[in-house]
Amino acid sequence: MKILLAHNFYRSSAPSGEDTVYRNERTLLEANGVEVIHYESFNDDIDESTFAKRVRLALNGAWSRQTYDELSALIVKTQPDLAHFHNTFPLITPSAWAACRDNGVPVVQTLHNFRFICPGALLMRQGRPCEECVGTSLAPALRHRCYRGALLATLAQVWTIFANRRRGSYGNLVDRYVALTRFAAGRFIAGGLPRGRLTVLGNFLLDPPPPGAGDGGYAIFVGRLSEEKGVRTLLASWEQLRDIPLKIVGDGPLKGELEEIARRGDLPVEFLGFRPREEVMPLMGRALLQVIPSECYEGFPLTVLEAWAGGTPVVASRLGGLDEIVEEGVTGVKFTPANPADLADKVRRLVHNYGGARRFRQRVRRNFELHFSPCAHFDRLREIYAEAIMHSSRSRRRRPFPRLDLKGIPCP
The missing domain is CATH 3.40.50.2000 (Glycogen Phosphorylase B;)
Structure with a gap:
């Protein structure tokens, strides 16, 4: 089986747990006999040296033609069975999902944060939970300047969400969304993502430490x-x-x-x-x-x-x-x-x-x-991939989901 795995890395000066989860999942798939095709972008490559370049980045944040063209060419060349996305902000964008749809590839999107329903991405304002924009207008985000405390930067995030809602990206281009908890899934449903395409899978550790004695007294x-x-x-x-x-x-x-x-x-x-x-x-x-x-x-x-x-x-x-x-x-x-x-x-x-x-x-x-070992995670990931391919096959003929045998990382 071939999986196209895609991720937009955060800046190396501010690494994210999402980067770690992506790397771990990539290693897990490869260790279990899955052929992984990488599509990666890096925020370290972003040039924000001039105002014009920052504006261009903001405008492309909703839909990147470059990503669409690059990913379409990669799909034609490699013929993956499924594409699994982690972070798509700000370089990959939902245009990547469209490239997959137009080339007959089912899409799985892991939801590491709330960026698709919250311009600030965290459902947080002034260090406390905030859901003012969930399921309603995004105007409160502009009023509070929720992204980086800046009006123009927040406007770019509001435009990204609004444009993709109008385009139908969130409702039509993804076969399976993966929330990390049931709580998060509930927030996404309230924010407008399709209930029937949301599933839950938490994180895992690829190389868990050995049990400790708990004898430190602290x-x-x-x-x-x-x-x-x-x-x-x-x-x-x-x-x-x-x-x-x-x-x-x-x-x-x-x-x-x-x-x-x-x-x-x-x-x-x-x-x-x-x-x-x-x-x-x-x-x-x-x-x-x-x-x-x-x-x-x-x-x-x-x-x-x-x-x-x-x-x-x-x-x-x-x-x-x-x-x-x-x-x-x-x-x-x-x-x-x-x-x-x-x-x-x-x-x-x-x-x-x-x-x-x-x-x-x-x-x-x-x-x-x-519940959180590599073996348990891979088992659940296979199920989610099968569900995504089945959903996609309702409108497009797909090859049957291949049976995968666990190997490489033993079950505990």
Whole structure:
């Protein structure tokens, strides 16, 4: 089987988890005998040196003729059975879907963020969830300047969504949309994507770390130190948790402020800054628990899976996809967002009831293996590809979906 896998990489100065997921999925398919054809664009190649070039980029963001022509030629040359898209912004654009349709290739689109229904892409404003534009006019986005805080930049994003709605791109060109959670799928349906073509598949880890012992005696936070990540709530809660050390891994605009809060309050908090993955994984494996205090809608954070792979339970906000991902008492506990007292209470309960308990950590790890291993992900991906080809075949004759045997990456 041939799969055309497409992705627009973010800037190397601001890498995204989407880039990692794309690479992992590409490796997973190739390891299981699928011939993968790559179509990739890179934001590092974007030239925004003049106003005219920025305007041209904005105008092409809705529909790129260059992408349509390049992808059409690639399809004719390679004859893929299906095309699977990850990020299409800003260079690939929905014109890529049209190239596939016009050449008889079924389309799968993974929805890593809310860009097709929200000009700001995150359903977030001023660090908090916002759904003003969902299922309605996009005018609030212009009023609030939701993309980069700039009116013209926001106008370009509004135009991209509006133009593709009018063109019918979202409703007619994609055979299967893949949301990361049921919560996200619900937001997309409310925003106008076709209910019957939405399915759910979370992220996975290609090379999960080994189980950890949880013997470090500390809690850990791994992520960006910014408003929407709930880091102020995190430190406020630690005023009530002085007997539990907290390690904070990551950097961001609030780092200096948080360090000052911890210093003034004499909190048991250690700021480790950015660390490479090979250093973070052992830290997670030794932690009693991981805290994810986000006050925005998260997609499907890879840090959650990395914690679970090490057997480490998660204390997460009861908000958006996190509320769905974390199973109470099975893989962690949940607390009321932006509530330091409730967060402190849930951390203390988890430490008191399960802190470092071998059997509980084994259960967390086993749940990861059952649902988020490479084997589990590939099985579900095959089903989604079959569904997309079946949907496409209703209007076009397609070759039958080939049977694929798992190989290369063993099931746990």
